[in-house]
Structure formats: C-alpha cells, structure tokens
C-alpha cells in the first residue's frame with residue numbers, strides 16, 4: 001500500500017483532523033492500494049493561499065521557461081511509465097495495456113504543451129492611424145481550481161494541468177477519491193522537474209468540502225471541472241454566483257449509428273471496442289447503437305460474438321481485455337440499469353451477470369452486456385450507465401437514426417459506420433455532438449485537437465485539449481500605443 005499526503009506549498013502533509021481514507025483494488029478488494037488524507041475546506045483554503053502566494057513569481061516567468069518544466073516532466077513521467085501504469089491498474093481497474101496508453105498520453109500532453117510554450121502570445125492588429133501599434137497580450141488568470149473524475153486519473157489531470165501551468169497560473173487540484181494516486185505522482189514528477197513550490201497543489205478528500213471550497217473561494221479565478229452532470233451543474237451555479245470563469249465537461253450518451261450499407265464486421269468491432277473497452281467507463285464510450293432494421297439482427301449477432309471473445313479479469317493479467325468496475329457503487333449501478341432496461345421491455349441479448357468464479361470472486365467483475373428491443377423513451381436509451389452495457393435501438397432509416405441520436409439532452413461523442421460518404425458528411429453536419437467519428441470508435445481522441453461536448457455534456461464555453469486549451473487559462477488584454485508624437 002502507498003500512503004500519500006496532500007501536497008500544499010511544496011510540502012507533504014496530512015489532513016488537520018488526522019483522518020484518512022483507503023482505496024481497494026477493484027479487481028481484488030482484499031488489496032488496499034492507497035491511503036489519502038480526508039481533507040476538508042480548511043486544507044483546500046491552505047492550498048489556495050499557497051497557490052496565490054506562488055502565482056506572481058510564476059506568472060512573471062516566460063512561457064518558454066514554463067514549457068521547459070513541462071518538457072522535463074514529460075521525460076520523467078516516461079521513465080516511470082511501467083510503474084505508474086501498474087499502479088493505475090491496481091487503483092482504477094483498467095487493463096495494463098489501457099493504463100500504459102493513458103500514462104503515455106499524459107507524457108505526450110506535457111510534451112505538446114512544452115513545445116506550445118514557444119507560441120503562446122498575443123496578436124498585432126492594424127490600427128486606423130499611422131504610427132500606432134495595436135496588440136493583445138495573453139495573461140494568466142491567477143489561481144485555477146481543477147476538479148477531476150476517476151476514470152482517466154492521469155490523462156484528465158494532465159490535460160488540464162499542462163495548459164494551466166504553461167499559461168502561468170498556479171493550480172489547486174482536487175482528484176476523485178476513487179483514484180487519486182496518479183495526481184499525487186504528478187505532483188512528485190512536477191516538483192522533480194523544477195516547478196516552484198506552491199505552483200501546483202493537490203488536496204484529497206470529500207468532494208463537497210474540498211471541491212466546494214474551490215468553487216466558492218473568491219481567490220480562485222477559474223475552475224475547470226470534469227465529472228458527472230449532477231455535480232457539474234451544482235459547481236457551475238456556485239461559480240456563476242461569483243462570476244468566476246467556468247469550464248464544465250460532463251457525461252454523454254454516445255450513439256454509434258450503423259447503416260444498412262456498413263461493413264458489419266467493422267461495425268461490430270468498433271462498437272465492442274468503444275462500448276466494452278475501458279469497461280465502458282469512458283465519457284465517450286458507445287452506449288447506444290442505432291441500427292437500421294434491415295441489418296439489426298445480423299449486426300447484433302456479430303456484436304455478441306465480439307462480446308463473447310472478451311476476457312474479463314484482473315487487468316494486470318496478460319490476456320485480459322476487460323477489467324472490473326471501479327467500485328461497488330458503480331458496479332451496482334450497472335446492474336440497476338440492466339434491471340431498469342428489462343423492466344421497461346428490453347431484452348438482455350448477451351451478458352447481464354456478475355462474474356465471480358475463482359480469481360474473480362473478490363472483484364467487481366461483470367459480463368459485457370447487450371440489450372436489444374430498446375426504444376428511445378426508455379431510461380437505458382437516455383441516461384449514462386458508465387459501464388459495459390450497450391443498448392441497441394432499431395430504426396427504419398438514416399433520418400430516423402439522426403433524430404433518435406439527437407433526441408437526448410447530452411451530446412459528447414457520436415460515431416457512424418457507413419460506406420456512404422454523403423450520409424457520413426450529412427451526419428457530421430446534423431449530429432448534436434462535440435466530436436464526430438466516421439468509421440471509427442467513439443472513444444479515443446487526438447490530444448492536439450479540441451475536445452468538449454454540447455448540450456448538457458458541457459458548458460460549451462471553452463474547449464479542452466489542443467492549442468485552444470490555452471484560451472480557458474488566459475485572458476486577453478488589448479494595448480494601444482501611439483508613437484506618432
């Protein structure tokens with residue numbers, strides 16, 4: 001077991017109460033993976049104060065100097081990739097291959113923003129008059145709060161932290177309690193890379209107390225949140241009340257449309273990868289397949305074959321392709337949704353059961369699950385499950401498929417499988433989603449491209465990732481200079 005403390009002002013320390021909480025390995029709950037301080041608003045305030053004290057000196061450095069720290073952090077992370085991936089799997093449950101990919105993503109994000117540091121600047125604008133210079137400066141905001149979910153415990157902190165830091169902000173991060181280890185390791189790596197004390201602070205503990213302090217404290221200039229709609233909506237209101245800058249990224253109910261002309265083997269492979277990969281615990285996971293009736297039965301058969309081939313087990317074990325649910329609550333939630341779907345008239349075409357034989361007895365393992373006979377009003381067709389459960393909705397044609405896809409109040413990622421270029425392009429125009437994938441999995445993002453949802457998936461104010469991520473973490477100042485006199 002690893003024992004961690006909060007990282008505040010460059011020092012490690014426990015919660016004032018002395019209380020801690022522990023995390024178990026979801027593949028084997030007999031193993032305790034980490035112990036963390038049960039902090040509250042007081043520790044969050046200390047971290048905010050430490051960040052506020054460190055901000056002026058950090059903001060006064062050049063973006064290039066800050067970028068060097070990020071590039072160094074990327075190298076240090078890469079050197080520890082295997083160790084961190086194993087720890088990530090133990091704490092969150094995803095397979096070692098998935099965890100290794102995620103740690104690599106964090107390395108790449110730091111490398112990307114390290115390089116981008118050479119380009120962060122303003123703009124010159126033609127003035128109406130001669131001998132006048134009109135230009136903009138990009139400035140950091142101050143103390144920025146970050147609140148992150150458990151499902152990508154290193155990639156999401158990294159994709160918020162890197163643009164925040166390179167822009168010159170000081171940061172307080174509150175990671176999700178289900179998987180804080182990676183955030184703690186990021187603090188170690190950044191300190192080793194030369195980040196000054198107080199520029200990055202991490203506080204673990206209760207969401208309402210620690211996260212609530214970040215949302216309400218007047219010294220936090222902006223807050224970037226990724227998590228559930230329920231919590232995001234509440235935090236957004238707290239930020240709006242004091243007119244603080246907000247970036248809220250929440251869940252989805254991501255559709256994959258399968259048209260009659262599609263290569264059905266490809267469609268089944270894409271849907272199985274995007275729906276069951278990462279145990280379905282991705283915000284961009286495919287959770288609805290909207291398929292033309294004429295090929296629905298054939299497609300479903302092929303998807304069942306893919307589901308049967310999935311090897312469920314401890315993600316550290318070679319050959320395992322799907323790990324456990326992250327904890328008991330999420331695990332139970334998955335079965336609740338399967339019951340709700342059955343009660344509303346859906347049929348479990350495959351899966352639906354807990355797996356507890358032999359080595360699986362002490363973990364939160366379940367079969368990948370396919371539910372057919374789903375209609376758009378059913379809850380399984382509208383609400384995020386966040387587990388390996390795919391709902392299949394059969395429709396008459398392309399237009400109905402789009403109407404069904406758009407008939408929910410969220411819009412994060414959306415994919416289509418077809419050979420018809422015109423329909424694929426019309427889909428990209430008409431679908432209400434932040435990301436559109438054509439003949440690709442709905443999960444998986446390019447770190448250099450903008451990412452974010454629409455509708456209730458996001459406040460849709462600023463994009464994350466890519467060079468545009470800097471926009472959220474900086475403000476523009478316009479400077480007028482007259483040298484004619």
Ligand code: NAD
Nearest residue numbers: 148149150175176207208211212227228231249250251283
């Ligand atoms: P969650 O909303 O339960 O928790 C997210 C974070 O908020 C955690 O750090 C939690 O401790 C904190 N929190 C809880 N209550 C709080 C409060 N009252 N005030 C302030 N902070 C509080 O979400 P989760 O279960 O960790 O993550 C899963 C959700 O995240 C899913 O809905 C998923 O779709 C979404 N998600 C979205 C994206 C995206 O980029 N859009 C990416 C990954 C996950």
